[in-house]
Amino acid sequence: EQDVAEYRKSLAIRVSGFDVPKPIKTFEDCGFSPQLMAAIKKQGYEKPTPIQCQALPIVLSGMDIIGIAKTGSGKTAAFVLPMIVHIMDQPELQKEEGPIGVICAPTRELAHQIYLETKKFAKPHGLRVSAVYGGMSKLDQFKELKAGCEIVVATPGRLIDMLKMKALTLSRTTYLVLDEADRMFDLGFEPQIRSIVGQIRPDRQTLLFSATMPRKIEKLAREILTDPTRVTVGEVGM
Ligand code: ADP
Numbered sequence: 433e434q435d436v437a438e439y440r441k442s443l444a445i446r447v448s449g450f451d452v453p454k455p456i457k458t459f460e461d462c463g464f465s466p467q468l469m470a471a472i473k474k475q476g477y478e479k480p481t482p483i484q485c486q487a488l489p490i491v492l493s494g495m496d497i498i499g500i501a502k503t504g505s506g507k508t509a510a511f512v513l514p515m516i517v518h519i520m521d522q523p524e525l526q527k528e529e530g531p532i533g534v535i536c537a538p539t540r541e542l543a544h545q546i547y548l549e550t551k552k553f554a555k556p557h558g559l560r561v562s563a564v565y566g567g568m569s570k571l572d573q574f575k576e577l578k579a580g581c582e583i584v585v586a587t588p589g590r591l592i593d594m595l596k597m598k599a600l601t602l603s604r605t606t607y608l609v610l611d612e613a614d615r616m617f618d619l620g621f622e623p624q625i626r627s628i629v630g631q632i633r634p635d636r637q638t639l640l641f642s643a644t645m646p647r648k649i650e651k652l653a654r655e656i657l658t659d660p661t662r663v664t665v666g667e668v669g670m
């Protein structure tokens with residue numbers, strides 16, 4: 433216990449919540465598949481960043497999480513890697529339709545970055561990733577979604593458009609990520625986020641990441657996450 437506290441302190445990690453798994457030291461500690469380990473190495477990631485050290489074991493254990501760490505700290509892999517594990521754990525993957533993992537980000541540029549990183553980890557397992565944000569015609573997007581996918585990376589507005597067009601349903605979704613939650617709020621996406629969350633089964637796993645944690649995000653998080661563990665790396669603004 434003392435060792436765990438010391439190790440967290442050395443990484444500037446603070447946690448709150450019950451029975452928080454201890455932070456890992458290497459990617460090998462996560463029990464990832466050989467395909468995933470190869471993809472991690474191919475990306476040039478030698479060891480996990482501090483947010484990854486603490487978030488990976490929490491998310492892999494199935495818990496909801498609020499992750500707060502500054503830009504550039506490696507939050508994407510912290511939610512994408514466990515998502516691949518979560519999806520590969522589903523029995524009879526091909527029997528139903530609609531994404532199992534849904535990632536929402538505030539802007540097309542951010543969503544695109546996440547899309548590119550997600551594809552690198554999804555591909556070795558043959559999982560299909562669809563991009564649902566501006567830049568592609570709605571008709572092409574509609575057709576792509578109709579063809580099926582396991583993962584959607586989206587901006588809230590375009591995802592709502594696609595849901596309205598019945599290009600997809602979220603009935604199979606069990607893993608939801610809200611990335612850059614503070615910026616989604618600043619851009620006025622709260623109603624869209626609530627609408628999307630309302631279409632996803634309540635026993636989903638929910639992850640919320642943010643660079644800052646103002647009160648209004650804290651409140652939203654309390655409403656849509658279940659007993660979340662909170663992880664903060666470094667000093668964080670409100
Ligand atoms: P954030 O979402 O916290 O702003 P990103 O997930 O975009 O951070 O990661 C920032 C950069 O760090 C990216 O270029 C990413 O490829 C790289 N990165 C992520 N994890 C690792 C790691 N474990 N080792 C080395 N580089 C990493």
Ligand code: MG
Pocket residue numbers: 504507508611
């Ligand atoms: Mg990010």
